[in-house]
Amino acid sequence: xxxxxxxxxxxxxxxxxxxxxxxxxxxxxxxxxxxxxxxxxxxxxxxxxxxxxxxxxxxxxxxxxxxxxxxxxxxxxxxxxxxxxxxxxxxxxxxxxxxxxxxxxxxxxxxxxxxxxxxxxxxxxxxxxxxxxxxxxxxxxxxxxxxxxxxxxxxxxxxx
Amino acid sequence: xxxxxxxxxxxxxxxxxxxxxxxxxxxxxxxxxxxxxxxxxxxxxxxxxxxxxxxxxxxxxxxxxxxxxxxxxxxxxxxxxxxxxxxxxxxxxxxxxxxxxxxxxxxxxxxxxxxxxxxxxxxxxxxxxxxxxxxxxxxxxxxxxxxxxxxxxxxxxxxxxxxxxxxxxxxxxxxxxxxxxxxxxxxxxxxxx
Numbered sequence: 001x002x003x004x005x006x007x008x009x010x011x012x013x014x015x016x017x018x019x020x021x022x023x024x025x026x027x028x029x030x031x032x033x034x035x036x037x038x039x040x041x042x043x044x045x046x047x048x049x050x051x052x053x054x055x056x057x058x059x060x061x062x063x064x065x066x067x068x069x070x071x072x073x074x075x076x077x078x079x080x081x082x083x084x085x086x087x088x089x090x091x092x093x094x095x096x097x098x099x100x101x102x103x104x105x106x107x108x109x110x111x112x113x114x115x116x117x118x119x120x121x122x123x124x125x126x127x128x129x130x131x132x133x134x135x136x137x138x139x140x141x142x143x144x145x146x147x148x149x150x151x152x153x154x155x156x157x158x159x160x
Numbered sequence: 161x162x163x164x165x166x167x168x169x170x171x172x173x174x175x176x177x178x179x180x181x182x183x184x185x186x187x188x189x190x191x192x193x194x195x196x197x198x199x200x201x202x203x204x205x206x207x208x209x210x211x212x213x214x215x216x217x218x219x220x221x222x223x224x225x226x227x228x229x230x231x232x233x234x235x236x237x238x239x240x241x242x243x244x245x246x247x248x249x250x251x252x253x254x255x256x257x258x259x260x261x262x263x264x265x266x267x268x269x270x271x272x273x274x275x276x277x278x279x280x281x282x283x284x285x286x287x288x289x290x291x292x293x294x295x296x297x298x299x300x301x302x303x304x305x306x307x308x309x310x311x312x313x314x315x316x317x318x319x320x321x322x323x324x325x326x327x328x329x330x331x332x333x334x335x336x337x338x339x340x341x342x343x344x345x346x347x348x349x350x351x352x353x
Binding site: 007010011014015018019022023026037039040041043044045047048049052062065066068069070072073074075076084085087090091092097098100101103104107112113114115117119122123124125135136137138140141144145149150153154156157 | 161162163164165166167169170173175176177178179180181183184185186187188190193194195196198199250252253255256257258259260261263264267268340341344345348351
């Protein structure tokens, strides 16, 4: 049951941008870190930071930043997992996507963490300036690195 | 794979979950249970355990053992405070991806080195403890003293070696992965300069 107006606002924001959260989580998932757990960890961090979100940036920029930072630093000390809600039935099936997308995900797993963030933001059509704002990198660094990552992906794809 | 060509497929990809409000509300009701909070709580518990162990040093009978244990506890408390401070500095909202990555990698490395050191420390502690506890016994029973000491020393050395090898083997892959992550962060930092 939604208790306060902040809860309702937050819920609406998450629903509006759940694709962003999911895409970020999908880029960092592996056998040890199921996508559902990453998704929920992002939601928890968004909830934690929501009271201090003043609208200085677009909600999507803010969400990207927290989502990427959460996934890059996700770590469990113990084997005992935190209590998470089971959302397996709510997650889309990756097999429903085109071969290009499936190949992308295969190659993404071989990239380093920061590289994955840049690829995701580029695919989501973010201008370099916004990518720099989200990641905290300089504009020049973003442009240089993206250029190298594109070459790296081409090479990885050709070597398969 | 051409990233520019794949953009069209990406726009139409099936990557939108269908999660009900009730489930999201349930997620945020578990705020304290996030993985990060659990890690921080674990370290805080470690600190409290260190304080308890410090006061429990006096259960041992021999001064060198008490001193070794107490000094170890004090160093461990300092170490716990350092790790807690590192974790508390991590700010998902304000830090850049490089800063987050650097903190995360540092913490992961500390955990691995800590485990290796714990194995070494445990064996040293057991050796000290056993040496002083059985010293009296050996001094009374001098006939078997030399043989007992040799067997004991060999056992301790073997335990130490096996313990370190197991920990290293288990965590070698993780250390290697962290090494690659560090290189990535350093490459990005270099471009930032």
